[in-house]
Amino acid sequence: MSIKGKAYIAGIYEHPTRHAPDKSVAQLHAECARGALADAGLTKDDIDGYFCAGDAPGGPMAMADYMGLKLRHLDGTDTGGCSYIIHLGHAAEAIAAGRCSVALITLAGKPRTGGAPPRAIGPEVDFEAAYGATTHNIYAMCALRHMHQFGTTSEQLAWVKVAASHHAQYNPHAMLREVVTVEDVINSPMIADPLHRLDCCVVTDGGGAVIVTTPEIARSLKRPLVKLIGAGEALKGPRGGQSLDLTYSAAVWSAPPAFAEAGVTPKDIKYASVYDSFTITVVMQLEDLGFCEKGEGGKFVADGNLISGVGKLPWNTDGGGLCSNHPVNRGGMTKILEAVRQLRGEAHPKVQVPNCDLALVHGTGGLLGVRHGASTAILERA
Amino acid sequence: MSETPKYPAPQGNAETKPFWDAAAQGKLLIKRCLTCKEPHFFPRSICPFCFSDQTAWEESAGEGEIYTFSVMRKSPTGPYAIGYVTLKEGPSLLTNFVDCDLDGLKIGQRVKVVFKPTEGAPLPFFTPAT
Numbered sequence: 001m002s003i004k005g006k007a008y009i010a011g012i013y014e015h016p017t018r019h020a021p022d023k024s025v026a027q028l029h030a031e032c033a034r035g036a037l038a039d040a041g042l043t044k045d046d047i048d049g050y051f052c053a054g055d056a057p058g059g060p061m062a063m064a065d066y067m068g069l070k071l072r073h074l075d076g077t078d079t080g081g082c083s084y085i086i087h088l089g090h091a092a093e094a095i096a097a098g099r100c101s102v103a104l105i106t107l108a109g110k111p112r113t114g115g116a117p118p119r120a121i122g123p124e125v126d127f128e129a130a131y132g133a134t135t136h137n138i139y140a141m142c143a144l145r146h147m148h149q150f151g152t153t154s155e156q157l158a159w160v161k162v163a164a165s166h167h168a169q170y171n172p173h174a175m176l177r178e179v180v181t182v183e184d185v186i187n188s189p190m191i192a193d194p195l196h197r198l199d200c201c202v203v204t205d206g207g208g209a210v211i212v213t214t215p216e217i218a219r220s221l222k223r224p225l226v227k228l229i230g231a232g233e234a235l236k237g238p239r240g241g242q243s244l245d246l247t248y249s250a251a252v253w254s255a256p257p258a259f260a261e262a263g264v265t266p267k268d269i270k271y272a273s274v275y276d277s278f279t280i281t282v283v284m285q286l287e288d289l290g291f292c293e294k295g296e297g298g299k300f301v302a303d304g305n306l307i308s309g310v311g312k313l314p315w316n317t318d319g320g321g322l323c324s325n326h327p328v329n330r331g332g333m334t335k336i337l338e339a340v341r342q343l344r345g346e347a348h349p350k351v352q353v354p355n356c357d358l359a360l361v362h363g364t365g366g367l368l369g370v371r372h373g374a375s376t377a378i379l380e381r382a
Numbered sequence: 383m384s385e386t387p388k389y390p391a392p393q394g395n396a397e398t399k400p401f402w403d404a405a406a407q408g409k410l411l412i413k414r415c416l417t418c419k420e421p422h423f424f425p426r427s428i429c430p431f432c433f434s435d436q437t438a439w440e441e442s443a444g445e446g447e448i449y450t451f452s453v454m455r456k457s458p459t460g461p462y463a464i465g466y467v468t469l470k471e472g473p474s475l476l477t478n479f480v481d482c483d484l485d486g487l488k489i490g491q492r493v494k495v496v497f498k499p500t501e502g503a504p505l506p507f508f509t510p511a512t
Contacts, residue, residue, distance in 0.1 A: 127424035140452035240422030241473030
C-alpha cells in the first residue's frame with residue numbers, strides 16, 4: 001500500500017514569536033494547533049489523530065489532555081528535529097488505513113528563554129558524553145571531513161547562509177533579516193573549526209503545527225490543495241564504529257523510497273525545504289537527496305544557486321533555520337510550513353517560485369556526526 | 383585555559399563493567415564477535431553486525447589515526463578538540479585530543495590512547511603518537 005495522494009495538508013501555522021518568555025511551552029503548542037485549525041477551517045473536535053515529539057511536555061498523553069483532544073490515533077515518535085516530517089508520513093499512513101481522519105502535528109518550545117529539553121540518554125552515554133559533544137562541534141567534524149575528502153571550502157558553505165539571508169530579508173518574522181555576504185560569514189568568529197558563527201542557525205522560541213486530513217475532507221475546505229505523494233524515513237549511527245563515514249547522512253536511505261513512491265526525480269522538484277542547522281548540513285543533504293553528486297555539494301550551493309529567482313534550486317525561502325526560525329532547536333516543522341506556502345502560492349512574492357507544483361521537504365534530527373534520523377517528504381499541489 | 387575541564391564519571395553497568403575495570407588499569411578494551419570476527423566499539427554483549435551473542439573482550443593496542451575532529455572555541459573551560467579515532471583494530475571511537483597543540487591536529491595523524499582521571503573510572507583520550 002502506498003500513501004501517495006491518500007493524505008492532504010489542510011492547515012498550517014507558524015507561530016510569529018521568536019522570543020516568548022511570557023508563555024508556557026504547552027501554551028505555544030496549543031496556540032500553534034489553534035492557528036493550524038483556523039487556517040484549515042476545522043475545529044478542535046474534528047481532530048482524531050495527534051502527533052508530537054520530545055518537545056511536547058509529557059508527550060502525546062499529557063498534551064492531548066491539556067488541549068482537550070479526543071483521539072483514536074496517536075504517535076510520539078521522536079527523531080529530533082526531523083520528527084515532524086516523519087509524523088507527516090505516519091499521519092498519511094494512519095489516514096490511508098482509516099485510523100484517523102484529521103491529524104494534528106505540533107512542535108513548540110523556548111530554548112531562547114529557558115533551554116531545550118535534554119536529549120534522551122542512550123546506551124552510548126558513558127563512551128561519548130564526557131567528550132563535550134555539542135551540535136556545533138559534531139556538525140563541524142562532518143564539515144572538516146567533507147572538506148578533506150572533497151575539497152569543499154568555507155566560501156562554498158558560506159553561500160548557504162547568503163542564500164538564507166537573501167530570503168529572510170522578506171520575512172517580517174525572521175530573527176535575522178540582514179543580507180550577508182560570503183565575506184561576512186567567513187569573517188564571523190570561529191565557533192567550532194571549521195564552522196563560523198554565521199554558519200550556525202538561530203536559536204528561537206516558537207513553534208508550528210500542521211493539519212493532515214483525507215482527500216475528501218481537504219476538498220470540502222476552502223484552502224488550496226496540497227497532497228503528500230511520497231515519504232521516507234531512516235536512521236544512521238556509528239554502528240559499532242565500523243567503516244565510519246561522516247560524509248553522508250541518512251538521507252541516502254530516506255530519499256529514494258520517497259522519490260520512488262512519488263514517481264518523480266530530484267530534477268522535477270521546483271522548491272526544496274532542506275534542514276539547515278548549519279551550512280554543512282545543507283550541502284551534505286543536497287548531495288544525499290540526489291540534487292548533485294556526492295562531494296559536489298559545495299559547488300552546487302555556490303554563486304547563489306539556492307536563491308529563489310536566481311539559482312537552480314529555490315530553497316528555504318522563509319530564511320530557514322539559519323536566519324528565520326529554529327524553534328526548540330528542531331527544524332523539521334518549519335520546513336513543511338514553507339513548502340506548503342510555496343505550493344499554495346502564499347510565499348512572499350519576492351521569493352515565490354512561479355508555478356510551484358512540486359516540493360521536497362527534508363529534515364535531519366539528532367546529531368549528524370553521531371546518531372541521526374532523516375525524513376523526506378514530497379508534496380504536490382493538487 | 384581558564385580552568386581544567388572536569389570529566390563526568392562513567393556510570394557503568396553490568397554489560398560494560400569489564401571495560402571500566404580495565405580502564406582503571408590503563409587498558410583500552412574493544413569487543414570482537416567470535417562468530418563473524420568483526421570488532422566493534424562501544425562494547426555490546428550482542429554483535430551489532432551479525433547479532434551473535436558470542437562476543438569477547440579484546441585489548442586494543444590503543445593506536446590509531448584521526449578520522450576527523452573539531453576544535454571547540456566557545457567553551458567556559460577553554461578550547462578543546464573532539465574527534466573520531468580509527469583504531470588499528472578497525473573500529474572508530476569518539477574522543478578528545480589532549481596534551482598537544484590543538485592547532486596542530488590533522489586528519490590522518492597517528493595518535494595513541496592516554497587515560498585521564500575522573501571521579502570514577504579513568505576515561506580514554508588520545509594524544510599524537512611520537
